[in-house]
Amino acid sequence: MIRFLIVLLGILVARLMWLQFTKRPTQPRVTGRRPRAEYGGKVVGCVRCALHVPQDRAVNRRGKTYCSPSCASAGPATG
Numbered sequence: 001m002i003r004f005l006i007v008l009l010g011i012l013v014a015r016l017m018w019l020q021f022t023k024r025p026t027q028p029r030v031t032g033r034r035p036r037a038e039y040g041g042k043v044v045g046c047v048r049c050a051l052h053v054p055q056d057r058a059v060n061r062r063g064k065t066y067c068s069p070s071c072a073s074a075g076p077a078t079g
């Protein structure tokens with residue numbers, strides 16, 4: 001019985017050492033879902049269709065913000 005426990009302990013220690021050996025230096029992060037807060041930039045709304053886009057992708061024309069060049073050429077929504 002003691003021998004069995006020693007063998008079991010040896011397997012456990014070997015497994016732990018193997019896990020330590022194979023562990024990557026950087027912890028792998030779960031990248032399945034990205035929260036919106038992870039986007040560092042500002043999000044702006046289109047004055048025509050109210051679609052929200054990152055500010056670096058938005059189109060600015062005459063002081064107004066649009067989601068795309070097509071919205072920018074159409075102009076702001078009226079009414």
Ligand SMILES: [Zn+2]
Nearest residue numbers: 046049067071
């Ligand atoms: Zn738009």
